[in-house]
Amino acid sequence: xxxxxxxxxxxxxxxxxxxxxxxxxxxFANPDxxxxxxxxxxxxxxxxxxxxxxxxHVQPQELIFTSGATEANNLAIRGIAFANRQRGNHIITTMxxxxxxxxxxxxxxxxxxxxxxxxxxxxxxxxRPEAVAAAIRSTTILVSVMAxxxxxxxxxxxxxxxxxxxxxxxxxxxxxxxxxxxxxxxxIKQAQIDLLSCSAHKIYGLKGSGILYxxxxxxxxxxxxxxxxxxxxxxxxxxxxxxxxFAKTLRLALDNQSQxxxxxxxxxxxxxxxxQEQLPDVVINSPLLEGSPYILNISFPPLRxxxxxxxxxxxxxxxxxxxACSSKDTKASRILTAMHLPDAVVSSGVRIxxxxxxxxxxxxxxxxxxxxxxxxxxxxxx
Ligand code: PMP
Numbered sequence: 001x002x003x004x005x006x007x008x009x010x011x012x013x014x015x016x017x018x019x020x021x022x023x024x025x026x027x028f029a030n031p032d033x034x035x036x037x038x039x040x041x042x043x044x045x046x047x048x049x050x051x052x053x054x055x056x057h058v059q060p061q062e063l064i065f066t067s068g069a070t071e072a073n074n075l076a077i078r079g080i081a082f083a084n085r086q087r088g089n090h091i092i093t094t095m096x097x098x099x100x101x102x103x104x105x106x107x108x109x110x111x112x113x114x115x116x117x118x119x120x121x122x123x124x125x126x127x128r129p130e131a132v133a134a135a136i137r138s139t140t141i142l143v144s145v146m147a148x149x150x151x152x153x154x155x156x157x158x159x160x161x162x163x164x165x166x167x168x169x170x171x172x173x174x175x176x177x178x179x180x181x182x183x184x185x186x187x188i189k190q191a192q193i194d195l196l197s198c199s200a201h202k203i204y205g206l207k208g209s210g211i212l213y214x215x216x217x218x219x220x221x222x223x224x225x226x227x228x229x230x231x232x233x234x235x236x237x238x239x240x241x242x243x244x245x246f247a248k249t250l251r252l253a254l255d256n257q258s259q260x261x262x263x264x265x266x267x268x269x270x271x272x273x274x275x276q277e278q279l280p281d282v283v284i285n286s287p288l289l290e291g292s293p294y295i296l297n298i299s300f301p302p303l304r305x306x307x308x309x310x311x312x313x314x315x316x317x318x319x320x321x322x323x324a325c326s327s328k329d330t331k332a333s334r335i336l337t338a339m340h341l342p343d344a345v346v347s348s349g350v351r352i353x354x355x356x357x358x359x360x361x362x363x364x365x366x367x368x369x370x371x372x373x374x375x376x377x378x379x380x381x382x
Contacts, residue, residue, distance in 0.1 A: 088139030125154030153295030182253025205249030
């Protein structure tokens, strides 16, 4: 098997799994129980939060453990919108956000009377910081921009946007950092980010595990009411084992982050060259300098992406048509469309996503097999 769908999800690191199992086996008490056993688990949970906070250079009370980034994005956006409704009803975002941001904002528009500006991106998939500044109104309460796009890998100018928003202390800045954390450098405080979403399963952690960073002083309306867990921002008995495993996941991801990044940069370069040599009609949709090397989006017009994915499937090589969350959506990619790419390119995009564990040999074999599939399919199309 050659797995090249790491942006959809990764395997679980054995140490993460070990931590998860150990906590579930040995420390299963409810951390909110009054007895000593509960207290022991509560201490463990607090330590996991402290460790995570230290790794992100933030305060433990600024973190809310969630069931993943979808929940973190929902909590950040709806939580800010509902808590600040009396101040304004305008939100700024981009046209290329993940569905957990995009659809949440669509719902706020359609059912709750909010107004949302969806900023365009250029052919590289980047939003201009000046466009954010120009979109600000007296009623703007939130700006939400992802750090790295999950379909093409474009890196957004988060620090520049944060700097602009630094002049507007009442506008909150939310960043979906799922494809950046543990892979690319990102300094939450330096970028003046107020809310940041992370997911564990993109960085060798568990599915159904994530965090929302919420700067101290930022007011959110909780979406889940009930117990007073997570400072009242997320009611419900916490998944202690997953949260402790999150701290371990993040530590492992940040260990040697720059070495892993260098390795993936080399792999990306190798892959681009091999593709261009063996398949000269490949269209590369991911930006070279402005993109994360972990993601490479390419097209072979007029071939349909699912034909390529399934052609490779037969050889146990796994890539994506786009992001896993939208893969069953038959409409053209919203992201590639927003990048103003020709229709034929948009409707043919496939995503390859890499890991530091990927090897050049795997990539060389992938390109060989891809060549076979593309040549065969082209004959059928003609
Ligand atoms: N945002 C981005 C950019 C993503 O890539 C994903 C995962 N596809 C999510 C949010 C959702 O994360 P989760 O799977 O943890 O809900």
